[in-house]
Amino acid sequence: MKQNIAITVDDLTVAYNYKPVLWDIDLAIPEGVLMAIVGPNGAGKSTLIKSILDIIKPIAGSVKIFDKSYKEQHKLVAYVPQKGSVDWDFPTTALDVVMMGTYGSLGWIKRPGQKQKKEALEALEKVGMLEFKSRQISQLSGGQQQRIFLARALVQKASIYLMDEPFQGVDATTEKAIINILKELRKAGKTVIVVHHDLQTVPEYFDWVTFLNVKKIATGPVKDIFNDDNLTKTYGINYKVSVQQ
Amino acid sequence: MNIQEYFSLVFNDYTLRTITLGTAVLGAICGMLGSFAVLRKQSLLGDAISHAALPGIAIAFLITGAKNSNTLLIGALVSGLIGAYWIRGITKNTHLKSDTALGLILSLFFGFGMLLLTFIQKMPNSNQAGLDKYLFGQAATLIESDVWLMCIVTAISLVVVLLFWKEFKLLLFDADYTKSLGYNTQFLDLLITALIVLAIVIGLQTVGVILMSAMLLAPAAAARQWTNSLGVMIFLAAIFGALSGVLGTAVSASSNNLSTGPVIVLIAAVFVVFSFIFSPGRGLLFKEIRYWKNRNDLQLHKTLAFMHNIAKTHENISHPHSIKILNNFQGYTKKSLKKLEGKMYITVNGSMWAMTQEGYDAAANLYNQHNNND
Ligand SMILES: Nc1ncnc2c1ncn2[C@@H]1O[C@H](COP(=O)(O)OP(=O)(O)O)[C@@H](O)[C@H]1O
Numbered sequence A: 001m002k003q004n005i006a007i008t009v010d011d012l013t014v015a016y017n018y019k020p021v022l023w024d025i026d027l028a029i030p031e032g033v034l035m036a037i038v039g040p041n042g043a044g045k046s047t048l049i050k051s052i053l054d055i056i057k058p059i060a061g062s063v064k065i066f067d068k069s070y071k072e073q074h075k076l077v078a079y080v081p082q083k084g085s086v087d088w089d090f091p092t093t094a095l096d097v098v099m100m101g102t103y104g105s106l107g108w109i110k111r112p113g114q115k116q117k118k119e120a121l122e123a124l125e126k127v128g129m130l131e132f133k134s135r136q137i138s139q140l141s142g143g144q145q146q147r148i149f150l151a152r153a154l155v156q157k158a159s160i161y162l163m164d165e166p167f168q169g170v171d172a173t174t175e176k177a178i179i180n181i182l183k184e185l186r187k188a189g190k191t192v193i194v195v196h197h198d199l200q201t202v203p204e205y206f207d208w209v210t211f212l213n214v215k216k217i218a219t220g221p222v223k224d225i226f227n228d229d230n231l232t233k234t235y236g237i238n239y240k241v242s243v244q245q
Numbered sequence B: 001m002n003i004q005e006y007f008s009l010v011f012n013d014y015t016l017r018t019i020t021l022g023t024a025v026l027g028a029i030c031g032m033l034g035s036f037a038v039l040r041k042q043s044l045l046g047d048a049i050s051h052a053a054l055p056g057i058a059i060a061f062l063i064t065g066a067k068n069s070n071t072l073l074i075g076a077l078v079s080g081l082i083g084a085y086w087i088r089g090i091t092k093n094t095h096l097k098s099d100t101a102l103g104l105i106l107s108l109f110f111g112f113g114m115l116l117l118t119f120i121q122k123m124p125n126s127n128q129a130g131l132d133k134y135l136f137g138q139a140a141t142l143i144e145s146d147v148w149l150m151c152i153v154t155a156i157s158l159v160v161v162l163l164f165w166k167e168f169k170l171l172l173f174d175a176d177y178t179k180s181l182g183y184n185t186q187f188l189d190l191l192i193t194a195l196i197v198l199a200i201v202i203g204l205q206t207v208g209v210i211l212m213s214a215m216l217l218a219p220a221a222a223a224r225q226w227t228n229s230l231g232v233m234i235f236l237a238a239i240f241g242a243l244s245g246v247l248g249t250a251v252s253a254s255s256n257n258l259s260t261g262p263v264i265v266l267i268a269a270v271f272v273v274f275s276f277i278f279s280p281g282r283g284l285l286f287k288e289i290r291y292w293k294n295r296n297d298l299q300l301h302k303t304l305a306f307m308h309n310i311a312k313t314h315e316n317i318s319h320p321h322s323i324k325i326l327n328n329f330q331g332y333t334k335k336s337l338k339k340l341e342g343k344m345y346i347t348v349n350g351s352m353w354a355m356t357q358e359g360y361d362a363a364a365n366l367y368n369q370h371n372n373n374d
């Protein structure tokens, strides 16, 4: 069976102030994979995600979502930003943040109503945060804030999920809860792309992986390419992880 | 005139009423739009834009020779917008950080504006163009048409804010996410900036370029202390701003020599200080009180836990023990014993204490809670 390509990245080069942080990236991410993006700090992982989401304009290259531009397909894509990218002291509640996930399908000016609220509550329930729905977001723990972001993305009911370090600062229970949700998404045929730091858990959590360090080092099925050779190329030191397969 | 006289006059005296209305409306719009600046952490932007407006006023005067405030304000609007545009350009196209760009534009435009003002004052028949009122503001020169202009700008801002409420909230909280949802954030950004520039321009005559940004920031900063809801915050900021305007006008009208602009800003600052100390959730005072209360609670819990440990070893939990046993335990004070007795957790009889069933259960519960939290 020929698999659809969910995301196509072509010759993508991105620079901040003329300093290239992504260099000539080519990627073809098949639909339905649960993919990790790994690489050291500053490798450009967040930048790659933001380029796919059309948040950052590249200096060269293009990104296609199911063969069309992001502009045409934005309703198919959900985003979980890095937790530290927002000010959690913002005056709003957990439910309100999750409701933001419905704003994309609502479009300009239209206000969220009962239907949107119901969807948001369902997503909160799914991530186990229903009892915190009225909580001011600064009063949530790091793991709970991460779950709120995940719920906000779930509300988008997308086909592709891009998540930037969703496991950052969460405890073991939350990590299990989150990975279960991600696996459920894949089972439902969604494409899930996750910036991930814990190399030990890559084989257990993911079926696809991209190694990134300014350039693309490798991309493919975990069972084929998750090896010491690629890890060493990516992290620059002699890497040994016990990969159980 | 004292304050009482002011308040009895304000409803009858035309001039006083005009000025009061003007400063109130100005305070309200500044509070509302200042909330956006505060939440976007763009406090310096207002400062830069207001300073950037000064050369526009001078140039408008040089070109038209008009003293009419509306003509001069159009000049202010144009140069304020140019300043804002350049700030964006600099941050976008160079390595400079945004605060550097803001500082640069602020001093450049303000310096140029001052130069022009000096030049105008030295002109032979400038006959006191009165342009220096735009430095610190002169509310006394407000006339009815100025107040109408303020009302119109406020109404427009209110409509825009209500219309784009959802988009503004989204942008303020998470700009990247807003883009990922397909919204044109550049447009939203421009809209907010344009509204802020408008608010600044209509405030120049009253508060002046130098203190204008305080008028934007102070009510919003004060309002943030009282609420965790964006809507309430903006509403409160508008109220605080309007109150600052009215009270400032009252104070300056009742003491002849105080100019209105600085007094309004001072009153707004009083709101800020008061809010930072006394607001319930976030205020310093309540934080301190909560801290001491927690400490006391902890001490009480420690004592109760210690007693629980002793009582546990006896078949009859209410078996009396000597208070002396508690001596080698630091958390115990006469006060905490009294408190525990008051809560009926223990009974005290002379030099002996005994635990009640209630106290025993409470202590056991305490343990469970602590374990659950770990
Ligand atoms: N807004 C920015 N302006 C300038 N440099 C940036 C910006 N964002 C990221 N960078 C730089 O780009 C590189 C890649 O960043 P990022 O994509 O966040 O890496 P990662 O997510 O892999 O840690 C880093 O060297 C970082 O310092």
Ligand SMILES: [Mg+2]
Residues within 6 Å of the ligand: A045, A046, A047, A082, A164
């Ligand atoms: Mg990152």
